[in-house]
Amino acid sequence: MLEHRTVGQLMTRKVARVQRGTMFREIVAVLKENDITAVPVVDDAGHPVGVVSEADLLTGGGEGGHAAATAETLMTSPAVCAGPGWSFVEAAHVMKEHRVKRLPVVDEEGRLVGIVSRGDLLDVFLRPDHAIRAEIIEDVVVRALHEPPSAVGVEVGDGLVTLSGSLRRKSLIPVLVQMCRGVDGVVAVREHLTFDIDDTADTPGE
Template structure:
């Protein structure tokens, strides 16, 4: 069961600017490439921060001061790594309240950008494909449960699990694996635990 990584969804060879890049040049790049932000990088191409449309708007509203990328940027840059799962990247975006993450390699060099709109692609996956992966990969292959014991319903990415589970310890694992399937928005647990009599 292979899950999408940051490397699968990021935009490679990201547009970037130097600390001394001017306000007007940044605005031109955002318009030319139809993007909403650019990473600011040092001489070694390591991200120092990010300048977004919002940063430019704030500069226009408040007038004085910031006229270069170094002064405009939000820093330090919150970055992602290509091997991260998209779930991890999404959680970092949510926690840090950012809409995009520069992606860096093992030496900290910029290799791409992951945006919130890239993550949305995951949730366009068809419900039938999600259901098949849960039944075949999660339930049957990974957990080695009988697919007939559980019912998996998927609607708009919302997974509902029902049926009987003999081992209650399996349920948290089942829920976690289902939640990690690409395209799943939420998982509802309606399974029942089978009462197994204990002998003396």
């Protein structure tokens, strides 16, 4: 079965971070030095406890003002995190659900090991067309459906997959299309396929 690329493959491993007690000005400096718009806040064991974004800095500060604000008073908490084994589809769903642009990535002990952003996930759709075509032919047509590679014509342009040719059974056509949609980098699939046997016809009642 085909598997999407994982968060662990897409994430940035070198992650800037701040502590709960990091002061406002230092947080601003960390964002600027690393050219980022948000930074995870971790405890002494390296577990993410929140995230401080530019929006938090602009709206936070409380009664003591920005100068007295710390990461703990400014951060959005709890931190919404991902695991390195998540697929990019799972990460995208969680980002959408929680309306966040990035997810700290934690290991089995909950320690920060990376960060994945919306931009990292979108990189999946920049896969070269020839790599997408090769995966469809080798992993979908040959290995999954046990069809000869010559049975299906596969053309890929800017992530759009066009399928032509003939399959043994009609029931394989929607299976092939669905599996192609699951290949990383595929934007859409269109098919012009024929078949040798219609195995989708209703079976006469007994």
